[in-house]
Amino acid sequence: MRATPGGVCSCAGRTAAAAGAGCRGCALRFVAERLRDAGYNSAVCRSKWPRTPEIPSGEHSYVDVVVPTRSGKAVRVVIELGFRGEFEMARGGAEYRALVASLPEVFVGRPEKLRAVIRVMCDAARQCARDNGMHMAPWRKQRYMEAKWPGTPERVAPGGEAVAVASPEKPPSRFRASILTLDFGGRTAVEVV
Structure with missing residues (x-):
């Protein structure tokens, strides 16, 4: 500190x-x-997601590091402080508590590994809630947890301004549109008379 x-x-x-x-x-x-x-390319990233019918809105901050490899490709590494606390449940069963205790306090790893851990932990939380007859809170669901660490992070530059950075592990997606979404010079595909 x-x-x-x-x-x-x-x-x-x-x-x-x-x-x-x-x-x-x-x-x-x-x-x-x-x-x-x-000498590392690191920044604090903020993720923010809107409310959907399945999950509530929220925001989360973490450290993102882009590390060059020998082949010249860049690899993203996520650093999450207090990682274990993201999965703790007040009334979790003994098995679930043991699983949470096995998590590191600070996660340092690639996004693919993070998604795999999230999947395992959310499945375990769902099973624990089912076994104990508890409701599965929306912030315990996999989609909510995955929203915290998105594929394309918004990095906060040292000056404080947010900068969106493309994810190095995925190529940029091609623009796709159907004929129904195109604008024909102000005209619609079907004109109502």
């Missing part, structure tokens, strides 16, 4: 002790800055 000379958290003027060794935002910025200082 970076503390100013007076031991103050840089985001809200709180002392580090009062903030519990700092806040999550400061911790994310600290990790991204140290990685940049070490």
Whole structure:
């Protein structure tokens, strides 16, 4: 955690002790800055998703690092602080709690591995809820959890402005449209008289 000379958290003027060794935002910025200082292309990413009938809206921040490989391709690495806490349930069964305890506190890995862990953990949470006769909360569902770490992150540059960055593992998708979505110079495909 970076503390100013007076031991103050840089985001809200709180002392580090009062903030519990700092806040999550400061911790994310600290990790991204140290990685940049070490020569890595890292940034804090923010994901934000709208409400749908299946999941509530939300937002999440994490660190994204783009690492060049020997072949010249760039590989994305996600760093999630407090990863284990993302899956904790208040009334989870003993098996589920043991599975959560096996997760690392800080996840560092490729997005494919992250999606695989999310799939396993969400399946286990669903089974635990079913076994205990509990309702599966929308924020425990796989679609909600996957929305936290999207394929195309919005990176926050050191100055604070958000910059969308294309995901290195997927080529840009081609534009596709049907004849029904095209605009013919202000005319529609069918004119109603």
